[in-house]
Amino acid sequence: MAEKPKDQIFTLPQQYVVDIIEECSEQISMIEDLLKDLISEKVFSYKKKAVLPYIAELVWMNHAIMKNINLELDTLVLHYNETTQEEEYIFTERSVLELQNYMLARWYAITELNRMSCTISLH
Numbered sequence: 001m002a003e004k005p006k007d008q009i010f011t012l013p014q015q016y017v018v019d020i021i022e023e024c025s026e027q028i029s030m031i032e033d034l035l036k037d038l039i040s041e042k043v044f045s046y047k048k049k050a051v052l053p054y055i056a057e058l059v060w061m062n063h064a065i066m067k068n069i070n071l072e073l074d075t076l077v078l079h080y081n082e083t084t085q086e087e088e089y090i091f092t093e094r095s096v097l098e099l100q101n102y103m104l105a106r107w108y109a110i111t112e113l114n115r116m117s118c119t120i121s122l123h
Contacts, residue, residue, distance in 0.1 A: 010096045011079055011088035017069060020103075024062040027106075030120040031058055051118045054109045058120065061106040068098050 035055060038048050077090040091099075113119065 008093045010091050010093065011081065012091055012096075013081075013084070014078070014087040014089060017073075017089050020099075021066055021069060024066045027120055028059060028062050031055055031062075034118070034120060047116060047118075051113060051116055054113050054116075057109045058106060058113075061102050061109065065099060065102045065106070068095055068102065071095070 038051070041048070072089065072091050072095050079088045079090050080086075081088050110120065
């Protein structure tokens with residue numbers, strides 16, 4: 001019987017992980033402000049109704065990204081990369097694939113909001 005292949009591990013620079021968490025927090029804050037603006041307007045047009053699913057998706061994606069990272073950080077393993085001279089976190093293959101999926105889905109939702117002239121970017 002063939003042996004099950006071992007999961008690969010990946011490293012992500014510590015600062016990159018911190019940047020992802022900060023970006024998620026900023027996006028959640030901007031989404032909250034956008035929701036307040038949408039709700040406070042008297043007229044609730046079709047366009048505004050159309051953006052709500054993307055807003056909900058972005059809230060969920062950002063929380064999912066942070067949850068994924070925090071689960072990995074609970075079993076924190078740091079690695080010093082002598083080539084880059086940076087501290088790096090070690091992530092499981094499963095976590096990296098999930099992060100990629102969440103971040104790609106988040107990008108598509110942001111792109112769709114931008115297409116509808118609704119942005120969550122800082123100006």
